[in-house]
Amino acid sequence: MPLYVKDLSCGYGEVEVISDLSFEFHSGQVLTILGPNGVGKTTLFKTILGFLKPRSGSVIIDDKPTSSLTRKDLAKLLAYVPQSQTVAFSYPVEEFILMGRAPHLGLLQQPGPADREIVHQVMRLLGIEHLATKSCTGISGGELQLAFVARALAQQPRYLVMDEPTANLDYGNQTRVLECILELASDGIGVIMTTHNPEQAFILESQVVLLKDNRSYLCGSYSDILTEATLHDTYDIDVLIRSFSHNGRDLIACRTLPKCTCK
């Protein structure tokens, strides 16, 4: 069953940030949410996750609006991967990932061997078994980001919602996180992510929601939505998009063309 966003308007308090947004999205796909700073990317995904109530419209999974689900049931469908950030306590990575089992446990229940087995599977999948006993405060930013992904996967959700999963990561780790997203999608998980970098939508060959300043938006496949014209429109800069062939595959790449008056 796909995830539908229907006529969704969202915002904080009196301020409406996003109006009448609709799209549909299937598990196994990747959806990137793009747009300039302050356009409402965070507001949108917080509304999808249920942290904010929609001002109107709804997010529908399995024919049910998410607002009718309990927080616990929602957590079994949608998992949230926040931006890589420091963790307040020095929990071992394995215990940290184990927290993802919370929606499957009763309030007073402790995680058991079956939960640990799921955690080990997830760590194997992401190739981070060697981190199991390391402290969350003693690993690198890239490793911590993977630990957050692992915790979300331990929830065994159908959709992952990731807030700028590559923020604060170096060039190599950014690409590794994208590889990981592609693998998850091929395993049938739907990944919704925000990003500041349209290039990532090309690499992921994803669905795109492009939010613009005037509360209008575009959505569809990356190749239809992300054009030189729309990117110029959205970010007010010049962008070059070229397709080329590499090892028999047709690829598309984009780069910006900064205006420079110094030469």
Added chain:
Amino acid sequence: MSRNHPPTQSEAHTRRARVTLPVLCLVLLVAVTGSLIVGRYLIDLPQLFSTLLALPETIGKLNSANAGSLTNEERVLFMVRLPRILGALLIGGALGVAGTAFQGMFRNPMVSPDLLGASSGACFGAVLAMLFSAPVAVVTGSAFFGGLVAVFLTYVVSLSVGKGTPGITVLVLAGIVIMQLFQALISIVKLVADPYSQLPGITFFWMGSLSAVTWKDLPFLLVPVLIGVIALYLLRWRINLLALKDDEAQSLGMNTNRIRVVVILCATFITAASVAVSGLVSWVGLVIPHFMRMLVGPDHRWLLPASFLGGATYLVLMDDIARGLLAMEIPIGILTALIGAPVFIMLLLRYKGGWD
């Protein structure tokens, strides 16, 4: 990603935690045994064991009607030392657990029942009830109410000052303000209390003392402490999850607000029950969680029991000093404050933003 890591503490913590808890139990047992022996009336170890072994026969004589037929050892052990030691054990354990719960919940290693105002609030509630010569149960209830109001005020003040996200410093500062407020209210009670019949009792209570603990007080301590500590222990894994940011914890299906309220209620409840019996015994809830976290790590599944055992041992030993060091009784709150203040300065030096 890089596979070279400096060795971290967490592995050692988990392994050590399994060993530490039995060791802490043993240490507590030794401390209790030692405390039964030491004091103005010296009882040696063989005497202690023979008196304890004769307990089945003495137990009938323990009610006050037959107290005259008790030997000196029996009277000192059963009527004076044992209730006092059990009181110290329960209060120390309760304050240790309350401190751990507060610190875990506020993601803040520098809060404690004292610094959040819970202790002062509870103390004010208790002395107010004492002013009206209320019975023990009312003193406990009034202490609970006072403690709850104080924690609530601290939290609200820090929320409004910190604009929704109370930082470590804001929370501590707000707590100090509320603590001072309740200290002022306590002073008013002292001012209006009868200087001959009430003031000495209230003053001694305010400084914290276990000298007046009797068997009659113990149920009012034991029942609330058991309820609160067991409830917190049942929630031990969920308290771990409260360390996450709020929206993260919610995305894991947690009703964070509800759990937070339950944790605040339990921790305040056991703090208040302790204060109602012993008066202000400060800093235990700050010092003990800190050292126990160094020992067993931040996982509340180990940290909560360790804090109970550690707090219990600490206060039993402190009370030995309080009643044994000088010819006169030293209020135990003074001793714990003398130790707590330097430890807090050490914490300020160690924590520069991070947890450990």
